[in-house]
Amino acid sequence: MPDDGRVVAGVAAVFREEHGRLLATLVRGFGDLDLAEEVAAEAIEAALVTWPRDGVPRRPGAWLLTTARRKAVDRLRRDRNHAARLALLRADAERAEVVAAPAGDDEDVPDERLRLFFACCHPALPMEARTALTLRCLGGMDTPEVARLFLVPTATMAQRIVRAKRKIRDARIPFRVPAAGELADRLPGVLRVLYLVFTEGYAAGTGTGLQRLDLVDEAVRLTRILLRLLPAEREVAGLLALMLLVDARRDARVDGSGRLVLLADQDRGRWDRALIEEGQTLVVRSLTGGDPGPYAVQAAIAALHVEAAGVETTDWPQIVALYDVLARIEPSPAVELNRAVAVAMRDGPTAGLALLDALRDDPRLRGGHLLPAARADLLRRLGRTDEAAAEYRAALETVGNDAERDFLRTRLDEVTPGS
């Protein structure tokens, strides 16, 4: 008999890993996300009672599925209205069979999570609901956890999720994997959700810390799952590569007191070599076999950063060339801004500043801190300290993250000595 602590920890780990698979299989069978969620939760509860007593079963996934299926059948027997509603959705024999046949081995339980990815990330849902639903349904988080991650009250998040689930049900958003011909249209939407979860964690828009590592970890974990489900999709490999190559710098990005450390000043010995190697392999995979997608190009840029011994020896001409490619396949003011910064590294601050000046009237950058912060840095390097100070002040007005705010304030103090 194993001791309780170990078993409970084991149950938690299994739950986290199995929840998405379990839910996806149940949704496939019953066509009802609410019912699937309820009986999945009940099966987990049952596991928490019986596993510590009897030990973790040999095939935890199959055990959970069988238990959840029984609970669903019980519930439908008790609740005729619910059953009638499902009959309306035609829980036909073919579908019941999918759920009724928990295979002998976990490997035989088909992985239905891809359907769930495409439903949770459906373009008919608002973006904030897509990220929330993905973390909840595929990440196995409960609503308070998701709410904490996005720094909103639990009630707000609960309402967001309820509305999204209602739309899935009433507008009949399907739990289906797009056909090969549609994938090019739909996959970017799924990748965007995962990318947003990652960037929200990596450069937290609000809050006290610069990074919210739980979000970063979850984005990486979900992207790994997606790549296992779609191994031939090079942009999935590109996105995972990008995440790993950026995340490899996490320990060097903040100092002991949580302050932002710029790329130029980072201790490159603290970069995670294993993540870099994995990322580099994935970059090659994402760039091989045709025109690269936007995530592959961004990953290639990240790879050039981590491959250099220092900022001076970074291959800036190549980085500018990659930003040129990115600006062509996925134009955006953010890409132009980053390209201008790379040009400043290649040709000097004056050249970069001229490019940034051209972006000043872009309404999409207005109200954000990125453009004034970038201009401030180049003006500072040119010794135009008064103008730099004005831009630092402008950036400080809109920055939402405390670590970045501290950094900008430090720089402002440097260019306004004696103030």
Added chain:
Amino acid sequence: MMCGTPPRGTDEPEDPVKYMLLIYVPESRTAAPDPAEVGPMMEAYENFNKAVAEAGVWIAGDALHGTDTATTVKVDDGGTRLVTDGPFAETREILGGYYILDVPDLDSALDWAARCPGSQNGGSIELRPLVEFPTG
């Protein structure tokens, strides 16, 4: 959404659901249609009508007269009927026509909407599932 994507069935039998496709067009276009555009537009709609009929998803569909023919009725709490001239709200885009299609799910409805001329050339289509009231 690229147009011309062939609509396809789902990979499993589904209970069909009816969607209303509300076609919104810029007011200027309906007020004074460009004669050069009318012919191709009519032809595009004829092709679309043929496609939805052949796929067996068509339930209903009509074009509407302009908002200058619209009348709005509203009954207040006292039972008084308020009839006003014109559409409910002044907008740049007006409801120009509709389709009701019977398809398996939203993805399928979106495919049809993307093929419909009403979603092209500056127009847009709003999709709303029809409420199915239980019978009996």
